[in-house]
Amino acid sequence: MSDSLTLQPVAVIHTPYKEKFSVPRQPNLVQDGTGIVELFPPYNQAEAVRGLAQFSHLWLIFQFDHIPQGKWHPTVRPPRLGGNQRVGVFASRSTHRPNPIGLSKVELRHIECKNGKVLLHLGAVDLVDGTPILDIKPYLAYADSEPNAISGFAQSEPKPLLNVEFTAEAESAVKKHSKNRPHLQRFITEVIQQDPRPAYQQGKATDRLYGISLYDLNVKWRIKADTVDVAEIVSVSV
Numbered sequence: 282m283s284d285s286l287t288l289q290p291v292a293v294i295h296t297p298y299k300e301k302f303s304v305p306r307q308p309n310l311v312q313d314g315t316g317i318v319e320l321f322p323p324y325n326q327a328e329a330v331r332g333l334a335q336f337s338h339l340w341l342i343f344q345f346d347h348i349p350q351g352k353w354h355p356t357v358r359p360p361r362l363g364g365n366q367r368v369g370v371f372a373s374r375s376t377h378r379p380n381p382i383g384l385s386k387v388e389l390r391h392i393e394c395k396n397g398k399v400l401l402h403l404g405a406v407d408l409v410d411g412t413p414i415l416d417i418k419p420y421l422a423y424a425d426s427e428p429n430a431i432s433g434f435a436q437s438e439p440k441p442l443l444n445v446e447f448t449a450e451a452e453s454a455v456k457k458h459s460k461n462r463p464h465l466q467r468f469i470t471e472v473i474q475q476d477p478r479p480a481y482q483q484g485k486a487t488d489r490l491y492g493i494s495l496y497d498l499n500v501k502w503r504i505k506a507d508t509v510d511v512a513e514i515v516s517v518s519v
Contacts, residue, residue: 292321308404338388352377
């Protein structure tokens with residue numbers, strides 16, 4: 282057996298998440314965070330995706346390219362356990378793995394082939410913009426779906442951790458940028474209400490100002506004074 286395996290990306294994904302801090306922990310948590318997979322040459326030909334439009338969902342196998350390679354631990358602290366309990370790395374979906382490879386199930390909305398490009402338009406995704414895609418496989422409901430599966434510490438979908446409010450200034454800015462993105466306020470709300478902060482900071486009062494990059498926008502937010510569960514969007518700017 283070979284000691285190493287060299288993989289070349291077949292595509293790249295374009296998403297509104299410009300940094301890993303803002304990425305939801307699962308694709309279906311933010312409905313407006315959609316993505317587009319763009320195939321690289323020589324895979325950017327209609328023949329390579331013939332028949333794929335007959336499937337409603339796909340598996341994306343991707344590289345965690347924002348994670349330092351070689352830095353992994355046998356145990357990790359999953360956010361779903363509050364960042365306080367350790368489980369084995371193979372009992373988690375941690376980004377810090379022996380091999381920086383991830384798997385994501387996404388909705389395929391339509392395929393576009395034009396001007397030498399093959400684009401897969403997707404529903405909600407959980408990947409940073411520019412993430413290398415190593416492979417694409419169709420989702421098979423009869424084989425891949427297990428309605429009675431036991432999912433350990435993540436049996437159910439997480440509840441939103443924060444209530445989200447917009448200052449008058451932020452709401453005005455959102456309306457200004459909503460012409461091209463009609464669901465921008467809902468999108469920002471769904472991203473922030475999952476509380477992208479590290480688990481050990483969640484549930485604690487703080488006066489820190491946070492910033493995340495979504496699309497070409499810089500969103501500033503903080504925990505509202507005298508609360509631990511209300512996020513206040515302070516500004517939205519280019």
